[in-house]
Each structure stands twice: as C-alpha cells, then as structure tokens.
Amino acid sequence: MHLLGYDIGSSSVKASIIDSQSGVCLASDFFPKLEAEIISRKAGWAEQDPEAWWDSLKKVTASVLASSRVGKNDIGAIGISYQMHGLVCVDKNGNPLRPSIIWCDSRAVPYGQKAFEEIGPDRCFSHLLNSPGNFTACKLAWVKENEPEIFGKISRIMLPGDYIAMRMTGEARTTVSGLSEGMLWDFSTETPASMLMDYFGFDSSILPETVPTFGIQGRLSRRAAGELGLCEGTAVSYRAGDQPNNALSLNVLEPGEIASTAGTSGVVYGVGDTVCYDPLSRVNTFAHVNHSALNPRLGVLLCINGTGILNSWMRRNVAPEGASYEDINALASQIPVGSEGVSILPFGNGAERMLSNADSSCRISGLNFNVHDRRHLLRAAQEGIVFSFKYGIEIMQEMGLPVRKIRAGKANMFLSDIFRDTLSSVTGATIELYDTDGSVGAARGAGIGAGIYSGPAEAFGSLKCLKVIEPDTRLAPRYIEAYQNWKQTLKSTIL
Secondary structure, eight states: OEEEEEEEOSSOEEEEEEETTTOOEEEEEEEOSSOOOOBOSSTTOOEEOHHHHHHHHHHHHHHHHHHHTOOGGGEEEEEEEEOTTOBEEEOTTSOBSSOEEOTTOOTTHHHHHHHHHHHOHHHHHHHHSSOOTTSHHHHHHHHHHHOHHHHTTOSEEEOHHHHHHHHHHSOOEEOHHHHHHTTOEETTTTEEOHHHHHHHTOOGGGSOEEOOSEEEEEEOOHHHHHHHTOOTTOEEEEEEEHHHHHHHHTTOOSTTOEEEEESSSEEEEEEESSOOOOTTOSSEEEEOTTOOSSSOOEEEEEEESSSHHHHHHHHHHTSOTTOOHHHHHHHHTTSOTTGGGOEEEOOOSSOBGGGTTBOOOOEEESOOTTTOOHHHHHHHHHHHHHHHHHHHHHHHHHTTOOOSEEEEESOGGGGOHHHHHHHHHHHTOEEEEESOOHHHHHHHHHHHHTTSSSSHHHHTTTOOEEEEEOOOTTTHHHHHHHHHHHHHHHHHHTO
16 A cells, blocks of 8 residues: 655655555655746735646646556545645636735734724634734635725635645645634634734635535545546545644654754754743744644744845855855855854745745845955855854743754755754754655555554654754854844844
8 A cells, every 4th residue: 555645845746655564665756856936916916827836736646656667546546735724716616716815925914003003912813823924714715805805706715735635635624733824723712813813804604614624635636646646535534734744744742842944044943831822923833743632742943034044145146156055055164153253134025924024135234345255155045044043942941841962854955964063053953864855755645544654653653764954062152142143234224
C-alpha cells in the first residue's frame, strides 16, 4: 500500500509517494520548475489563480506516478498540505469567482485592526486567541466592501487546501484547524466564530462543512480521478495548513515540542496545551492538527515573511552571476560572525505580523564602502534572517513557551551551516534535522486518517534524525552581540 501527499505552496505544488510499511519516499517532484506566478496588481497585494494550482497538481501527480512506478490502484489514501490564510471564493458550481488572495497579501490589515478595536481586544483574545489581523476573514471583508458583485455570488469560501480537496472530491469541506487559521473558529465555544462572522455581516452558509483533520474527508470523483490519473474512490483522509503540517511531518504533536521551516518565509511553531496568546498579536495561536476540546493542542506560530526570499534575492542580485547557494555560503563564511557591523532587516515581503503588521521594506545598516563587500552582505542577510527568528522566539518565551530544541527538515535555509550555527548559538537551542518535508508529512497524515496507521507512533516510526547542531558556546557571545546590534537597528528604524 502506498500513500500520496501534496503540498500546495505559493512557489510550487509538490507531491510525494511513500511506501506505507517502510515509510520510504519512492518519488517526489514539484511544479512549476520556476516559481509560480504571484499576481500583484497593487503594492501589498498578492494573488494566485487556483486553476494554476490544479494544473501543477496534475503535472506533478503524473511525474511521481511515472518515476515511482506505483500503479494508481496501489494508492491507498491522499493527504493535502497547503499555504495558510488564503481566501478562495467559489460560486454555487464550485468555480472560483476571483483569484485567491494569498497569505502574504496585506490589503486586509485595516479591516482586521478596525474589527480588533471595535469588538475589543479582550473579547477577540478570549474567543479567537488572536487579533483578526490580516487573516482570511478580513480578506473576505475586503472583498465584501470592494467587490460587492463578486461577494453577492459567493456560495462558499475556502482555504487553498479546501479548494483542492473540493476539486478532488466534489465536496466543500474544511477543518477546525483550518477555520482557526482564518479567524473563523471560537475557542471559547469550540464552534465557528459567529462573533466575527456577525461583525463583518457574513452568513454562516458560506462556511463549508467541518470534518476532522484525520479521517475520510471525501473520495476522488470520477472526473478528478481521470484528470489526475488516479482511481475513482481513493480516500482523501487528511488536510492541514503548511505549518501545522510541517510540525506533523516532524512528529511535533505534544506540548513543548518545536518545529521550524525556512523557505520563502520562515516559521517557528511550538505546541502547547493551555490557552496562551501575545497581547500584541505578533505571534499567533491556532488549533493544531490533533486539537480537540477535551485534549487541547494549540500551535503558537511565529511567521517571518522575508526569509529565504531575501537569500534568493541576494543570490540573483548581489552574488556573482551564476553562483549557487553553496557558492554564496562559501563566500559568506569568509566573513566573521557579526558581518563586521553590517546589519540587514529582512522585511520586504509584505506586512510582518511580528512587527504588528508593519509593511516595511528591507533595510541595510552599517555599510562602509571602504570596508565591506558582497561577502558581508551575503553573511549579514543570513544573520538578519536568524536574528528575526530570535526576536520572535523571545516573544514566544514571554508567553511561557520554552524553546530548547528545534526540529526541522534538512532543506532550504537549514542547508546552510551559517544559518544553522547562528540560529543554534544565538538561541541556545539544539537543532535536529530530519529527511522529511510537507508532502511526505501529508502522505503520513493520510495514512493516519485512513486507518492504515494506528496513530502517529506507527506513522513516524521510520523518521530518522540526520544531523544535530549544538550551540557553539565559544562563539555565542559574539552571536549575541551581533543580535543586539541588529535589534537596535530594528528599534531605531521600524519599531
């Protein structure tokens, strides 16, 4: 029996097929090969065409089936991970009414701030655990006010993963975890958030049916099976946002466990079992994949938009032409800790929740034309990304969430020794790296949801740690000094 997992990202759609018994990934691929288009018609806007996700899904499914030589009859279940906080509006026939407003779009910030002030901070935190912020519900409020003709045609609103699942099964459904990430779940009543729905004037009928995160959520329709080259009736048995799913892929399910990613954006995600929130809503609390009213599991999410995207910008625009990431890491390693006074604030990819939704540009500070060269910029970029993690981790620690061990996939920024060593040494945390990713995690999640695995212990029994990075106590004072310099720059220029 084999399991198929998808990760619907803003850069690409990735798929993996794993052998359910051994846990071995037999094939993995992604489309498009160049980063997927993000439509930005105005500054601060970010949209994608849901049909483009489906087109990439078809291509990547054909690729992994061919390369794995797994027959379509051997796929036992399907799991879906997806970019969080997006808004897909569909009509009564399930057709998108407009492009999806995705996670890094910041147009809804004023709507969330107004709701927060008028409903009241205490009420928002006690019911939603967050400010309404720039999340899915507020994006819908923008559509209601600015595109009333489209709003009037909406039959259902969905997150990106809900839309893909609907294309597969014909059923419009969502999860508690999904509703919570859109500010559409009330933790005080464990029901959809009528408080915010009523405030914005949304009818409850636009919310899809709620189904468990793990379980048979629907089965492939004949039409979808034909398009994907899979069997009609195959179970879709798991879906989750990319960060809760990343935590699942690293077997981070219990209080005190921490997961991290550092792709286009960067995330630190910690699990707790008690209600906690940041009164400034700089980090956010959502229902984790294994949350229930009787057994609360809450994910505290620190998200920094400008992480890997800064590193890729540096490779394209600062590094020598044709340089690989390994090349720029080698150049950066020639410069000492602290980049000899250069600090980079990696905030140039939309509104940053950690900075109270400030939509700031990237800043370079301390540059001396007689001392510094491209190597300093390449190192300062990676240090700046890490220091933004450290700044957010301090907020999480203020909330009572300890960060002593961080689990991550060996991918993206975690491939860089500079990034890993700086993160471990400046935070004092041990880092464990694993050979897994979102699509593999979604496949394992599908196995749990379909009953192929008895539970997480069996699903993740084959997960192996590849590398452990311990803090460098000798260099830690220099890392901390560089962080304090970076933090002072942040306070003097943005905060």
